[in-house]
């Protein structure tokens with residue numbers, strides 16, 4: 001087991017990629033705090049249509065320990081509470097995975113300023129808040145890791161004026177935080193997923209899904225597990241000298257851009 005007894009927080013861990021990460025971490029022996037605004041997993045129109053059980057139930061089936069903490073990552077006091085409860089429950093914190101994210105479609109002329117704030121509030125501010133509040137605890141760990149889930153859209157336009165810029169900022173913030181806390185032995189990296197089969201794709205039309213698949217070099221979309229395994233690697237001892245990096249896990253989508 002690569003992560004035996006490591007304590008980890010996964011934001012947005014009830015569904016999709018976060019759930020995939022939580023389950024791969026559980027498989028590797030980690031203790032997982034699922035931090036999400038809802039415990040019931042999202043069921044998508046195209047993907048994850050039959051997922052029903054809470055992530056913690058699946059973690060326990062794998063023989064690992066899990067807790068759920070209902071939290072909106074846009075709310076500072078809720079995030080502080082969830083981190084403290086995790087530390088109190090498991091006796092510390094080794095790994096923070098900021099995965100919770102939302103997408104609201106529409107270009108600059110369609111999206112409201114309130115919705116722009118909402119996307120940036122979760123996808124960028126929420127990442128900063130959890131990172132800031134977790135660092136004092138990660139400094140107490142011998143295995144401190146921060147993994148931010150950004151996106152292949154961090155590197156290009158076309159995903160709206162809020163989502164993609166927030167993801168690009170996360171990629172930059174990873175470098176900044178890596179410099180700040182490298183001397184504390186904490187690594188900070190991003191994973192930039194391509195198209196992964198989750199409910200977040202519900203806003204796409206079937207034609208747009210087909211087009212995204214055509215642009216993916218490998219002959220399938222990614223699965224939450226694909227991101228989970230990359231996160232396991234970045235959290236493991238094998239990745240102890242990797243920091244400030246952004247790892248594309250996109251089936252080759254960005255290779256053609």
Ligand SMILES: NC(=O)c1ccc[n+]([C@@H]2O[C@H](COP(=O)([O-])OP(=O)(O)OC[C@H]3O[C@@H](n4cnc5c(N)ncnc54)[C@H](O)[C@@H]3O)[C@@H](O)[C@H]2O)c1
Pocket residue numbers: 011012013014015016017018035036037038041042071072073074099100101102122149150151152192193194195196197198199200201
């Ligand atoms: N699926 C993809 O194709 C894809 C591609 C690139 C990047 N990503 C990123 O991966 C991450 C996970 O996406 P997903 O596809 O699994 O999405 P999803 O919609 O399937 O799941 C998101 C989870 O986050 C939770 N969440 C949303 N807002 C929250 C908030 N304010 N506070 C706490 N929890 C909240 C939801 O309840 C849900 O459980 C996101 O950051 C997303 O931007 C996804």
